[in-house]
Amino acid sequence: MIQLEKVKKYYGQDDNKLWVLKDISLKIQEGEFTAIMGPSGSGKSSLMNTISFLDGDFSGDYFFNGEQVYQYDDKKLSLIRNSTVGFVFQSFNLIENYTAYENVELPLLYSGCTHKEVRLQVTEMLEKVGIGDKGNNLPKQLSGGQQQRVAIARALINQPKFIVADEPTGALDTKTSDEILTLFKQLNEENGVTILMVTHDQEAANYCSRVIDVRDGLVVG
Numbered sequence: 239m240i241q242l243e244k245v246k247k248y249y250g251q252d253d254n255k256l257w258v259l260k261d262i263s264l265k266i267q268e269g270e271f272t273a274i275m276g277p278s279g280s281g282k283s284s285l286m287n288t289i290s291f292l293d294g295d296f297s298g299d300y301f302f303n304g305e306q307v308y309q310y311d312d313k314k315l316s317l318i319r320n321s322t323v324g325f326v327f328q329s330f331n332l333i334e335n336y337t338a339y340e341n342v343e344l345p346l347l348y349s350g351c352t353h354k355e356v357r358l359q360v361t362e363m364l365e366k367v368g369i370g371d372k373g374n375n376l377p378k379q380l381s382g383g384q385q386q387r388v389a390i391a392r393a394l395i396n397q398p399k400f401i402v403a404d405e406p407t408g409a410l411d412t413k414t415s416d417e418i419l420t421l422f423k424q425l426n427e428e429n430g431v432t433i434l435m436v437t438h439d440q441e442a443a444n445y446c447s448r449v450i451d452v453r454d455g456l457v458v459g
């Protein structure tokens with residue numbers, strides 16, 4: 239599904255170039271649950287931004303299902319990104335004055351679904367991620383783990399082709415992390431959701447079906 243061929247990227251210019259992706263070729267198949275590991279500053283987030291259609295400033299080729307998506311203008315690119323990628327962040331990034339239900343509903347409001355369809359889909363998704371009874375709570379009325387479940391539900395509601403999660407358990411305690419990772423694993427195994435997860439944590443990587451090791455802008459394993 240995802241294929242990078244000799245992808246290189248730098249920040250800065252002229253003598254101040256900092257190469258963050260040095261020569262990355264990799265393939266990710268549909269249905270994989272992949273961990274991206276590596277030291278701070280090794281280029282993991284830069285790699286994720288490239289893969290998730292957020293940053294087309296690189297050389298080399300990126301094929302998504304055989305297509306070079308970055309050839310399109312920003313408008314079409316963001317349409318493709320919205321329908322293809324679900325984002326999960328370390329800090330949840332929920333809208334504070336929206337309920338859990340409203341946060342998950344938001345991506346569907348532009349989908350053309352009827353009110354009834356939206357209600358059904360959001361309710362089912364909240365159930366699926368284990369917070370069916372928390373729809374009316376504001377983020378501040380939820381634990382960290384519950385907030386991350388809302389974020390995962392929001393990421394999944396548009397049925398994206400893949401999920402990118404950059405340190406999704408970075409702000410959670412060990413027990414809650416295990417619960418969130420178990421949910422990811424379940425979504426991957428039972429619903430075939432393709433997941434790319436950046437993590438520093440070997441324990442977290444153990445939940446994945448595959449690990450990509452990034453060091454200093456290179457894939458080393």
Ligand SMILES: Nc1ncnc2c1ncn2[C@@H]1O[C@H](COP(=O)(O)OP(=O)(O)OP(=O)(O)O)[C@@H](O)[C@H]1O
Nearest residue numbers: 249250256258276277278279280281282283284285
């Ligand atoms: N917008 C930017 N402008 C200039 N340099 C940047 C920019 N974004 C990242 N960098 C640099 O690129 C390198 C790789 O950054 P990146 O965020 O990809 O690392 P990372 O592996 O995700 O690190 P961490 O584990 O700390 O999140 C770092 O040295 C960083 O300082």
Ligand SMILES: [Mg+2]
Nearest residue numbers: 282283284404
């Ligand atoms: Mg990062």
